[in-house]
Amino acid sequence: MRQVLEGSHAISEAARLARVQVVSGYPITPQTHIIEALSQHCADGTLAARFIPVESEHSAMSAVIGAAATGVRAFTATSSHGLALMHEMLHWAAAARLPIVMGEVNRALGPGWNIWMDQSDSLAQRDTGWIQLYCEDAQDALDTTLIGFRLAEAVNLPVMVIIDAFYISHTYEPVDVPEQAAVDRFLPPPNPRFRLDPADPKSLYPMVGPPAFMEMRRSLQDAMEVAEAALAQAAAAFKTEFGRSCPPIEADGCEDAEIVLVTTGSITSTARLVVEDLRARGERVGLCKLKLFRPFPAEGIRRVLGRAPRVAVIDRNVSFGVGGIFAQEIRSALCSLERRPPVFSYIVGLGGRDVPPETIAEIYRSTREAAAPDPESRWVGLNPELMGAAAR
């Protein structure tokens, strides 16, 4: 059924349809609508779940860890500082091998309080062992959340479903909301591989010394290594059930492109317009939308980008001292190739700065015109006046 939903509610609807049993939540803009909606569902009975209004995001993650350890489907959502505060528990959830799904709304971190779009929060958590899935719009958010549960439970890893602050979270779009029966077919009740059970008492997560720790981390890595295939399989099943596809990497016209633009999140939608326009003017430009960031789909990246003459990566994030994070990851994925496409790295839209089609068109232009990539990421749209003021 088609509904007009904001992106936050696309996620909360998906969690409701997934029949999550325990939800914890702590408010933080721009995530708050997700947990508000779920707490409403719990209150009005449209969702048979326990909502735990916790006292911090550290606790939010701890609560779903406790719940998931009993074998129920558990969900929470956060953003920015909240995600940072969870950091310890993100590691815990992943190494605990609990199939938790979390909605994460990308937002900048202070100081300089900033509630707007920026991917630095989620990307800072890339080494915690979570699967990270970036969404383009509300429909993508709903679909990815449903797939996320199936994926998490398939590989026993937690899944972060990531949307842009405001551009997705607070933007109303028509969304195809599936029927409950169809979701139930796609997502049967959880069948945990382990759980807390007084009838079969086990100690979960005791101390592990050097003789076994590495093997356990290797096991986590093994799960990550099959996660891409598992995601593809879940996406295929999703397509069968719902008719929409949701691939880890979406390539549009990349095979014969001169330049391939790589995007994540809502910038992809903007880029689609720009690409359409450029193609209409005869440019051979491709678009590569990256959904899956962890595990990093290196093989897919090589397949899609390996023969591209030039690649331009648009990063709405920065790893200080290095540059755009996606660009870095893509470069390292490509570096095993004999002929490595030059990767142009652009940093845009931090802290919610708008990224209009013109910015993307400019990125395309400068990629086409440059002799070779800059040694460092190029920051697009800096205000020279402000930069000059800082110099004075």
Add this chain to the structure above:
Amino acid sequence: MSQALNTDRGLTYPGNVGCPGCGANIAVNHALRALGEKTILVIPACCYAIVSGPYPQTALKVPILHSAFACSAVTASGVRAGLDMQGDTETTVVAWAGDGGTFDIGLQSLSGAAERGDDIIFVCYDNEAYMNTGVQRSSSTPYGSRTTTTPGQGWKKTRKKNIMEIMAAHRVAYAATANIAYPDDFMRKFARAREARGATRFIHVFASCPTGWGVASGHAIKIARLATRTSVFPLYEIENGTDYTLNAGGDLPVGDYLTVQGRFKHLAPEDLALVQAEVDRDMALIQEKVAATQVRRAFFKSA
């Protein structure tokens, strides 16, 4: 033969890796006797997290969920929610934390669970310092104590945080102090907490640490008993945060307790007098509340 001991080894396996005479072990034994096998323990970082068995072992015949240091209470809340959603309202969910995991880093999470009234028993086994990391001070470390972060003349000059009052201020349904040296009282309180389902229950357990306190391992119980007999750790219960019942106070001077422990051995007579005055004042406050409770109860009965 004690009635409580119907099974030979209760719900623990031997071979745990606690120090000889570890009071935390004694506390677990007492507690599980009262709680029974339908219990799940959530254990944050602390000595007992290690004592209860490193991978691939467990020392308990009930499930354990190890949590991070700060979050045992809410992790227990999550477990409770998960069980409830599966229709298991029978299993008792217990957070079992040290004083660090209760008074300090765990306080926020505990406060949250208590305010929500989550259906868990939170147990603080209090050995009055961070023992697992090698005896550093916590906010439960008492006045006068030496630890590795209050060494030498820098022995702790501030008093121990009153966690019971903090919990009373949350109006938790049931809060009690318990001492490993008083097993009957101890087990009664755990049984009572187990029965008081549907609300947050808090038990503050005095669990000696021979290693950290500088007492002989064989004196683990003796020293714990002295804590109550000197009123340093009176045994009492608080219902709904307002109704106080005193189970055991003391008749001995605090010196009897302090001077036999390495951690206090530097204290001068003036220091002992100071501690005595503080203990007397605390005890008087409890007694006032007990008396007020009785007056109030009599009034409502007559009304």
Add this chain to the structure above:
Amino acid sequence: MSAWSRPPLLFPVSHTTTEANRTGAWRFARPVFRPKTAPCAAACPAGIDIARVEMFAARGRLHEAWQTIARENPLPAVCGRVCFHPCEAACNRAQLDAPIAINALERYLGDAALAAGTPLASFDAPDLGRKVAIAGAGPAGLAAACFLARLGVSVEIFEAAAEPGGVLRWGIPAYRLPKAVLAREIERILALGVGLHCNRAVDQAFLAEAAGRFDAVIIGVGFSAPVRLHIPGEDRVADGLDFLRRVQTGQTEAPRGEVAVIGGGNTAIDVARTLLRLGARPVIVYRRRRRDMPAFIHEIAAAEAEGVRIETLLAPVGVAADAGGVRLTLQPMRPDQPGGDGRVRAVPAGQAPTVRHFAAVFSGIGAEVGAFWHRPADEAETLRLSHCALRLGQHPIAYVGDPVTPANSVADAIGSGKQAALALHTLFTEGPRAVARALQDCRVGPGPAVSLEIYQGAERAGRASRTVAFADINTDYFPVAARRHPSALPPGRAAATFDETLEALAPGEALAEAGRCFNCGVCNDCDNCRIFCPDQTVQAVRDGRRIDLDYCKGCGVCTVECPRAVLEMEEESA
């Protein structure tokens, strides 16, 4: 898209237990259950396992409590009244508040068993085919008979008087020991199959004849002759013991007015209090100080409360006839250096003697053997034990009771009879060379008393002979609690009747009093060791507790928390 399969899940979850950790290897010292001897038991001449008696009594297991007494002492109701209870003087609890009222509890249990008609345990020993004759049915002879019968020996007692009991029957007044109580406890001994022949005085001819009919003879005829004062006019002094005997047989007459009773022991007290009850005004005259009086303190106090006057440091030096009575000359004395027996001697104080008029003068200074053969001759083949002497040889004779016991008390007499019985049993079963050793091995701790239970190799035999000191007790478990006292007749009423002066403890009081007992050295299943073991290594097994040394870390908590010093730490040998 490539197919994938789920990789194995390796994460931190237990799949085994800590039982793999043999933490016992950490241990420097191990706890051992080593039950010990209570000081009261070591002090009891009858060797009663008092700590265990009180343990049973405190739990209301009165039958077992009584059986525990009766195994070592077949006269609990009697001893519960007349014993001078050295056990209480040795009681560790005295150092905390007050000793356990062991004597009153013994009476309580004794009376309960009489009321229930409980027989003495016979222990079903096989018949040894041996016969022993016993001369004298006093406490020593009766005890010897009881223990021999329990060991499968047939016994016949020959008693000169018309009824059995000896000093218990004739010497101790009824207000201390009602005769019905005595009769019923004697009956119970006879019920073990003991033959009794009264009015059969044993003389040397009998001994000669018995040598052929019996495998051994026991002589336990006690002190039957009064001790002489050796003063002028002694024939005017009445024999106190004879007076007590006549009162037992029905005499109710006594002189009117002031009557002097000479002596400071229990006989003097008994004579004085009996005189009082018959209407006289008795005055005890004693040559040393009051604190030197050998009588029991509580007896002295009771006598005084009833109205007996006591005058000390006065020695009788002459008796003469006087109108309506006698004239007694008394020499004032003063204390001097202790004599050879360690007691302070009294010597004339230098003042002139005084002459006093009395309606009569009684001697109450005790008795001695009636004939030379009542005590053993110094022969090479005589084996002297603490409480009896044994003439080995072809016709063995055992001497028991007053002439061979260190203190002339009922409890010593019972211990004496038991010692002789065990000695003869060893003699019969293992021969003369085994006797000394066997008796040594069944001693109760360091004390002289022997125990049938130890002799039979039962539970008590495993107990260490070391006694428990007060310092060994963990007094954390024993809050100060007042000792329970039996109620007594008011002295005014008591002095007017031969009714028993002391009543029994009330049932609740008795249990509470037994509950005060530390049970020194005896496990009473308090289970502290199990409750407090941090490592749960103490297990309950049949007949006690076992420590799993695979896991015991040797922390010592169990030992410190054992209230009664049953557990002790023993260093591991390297």
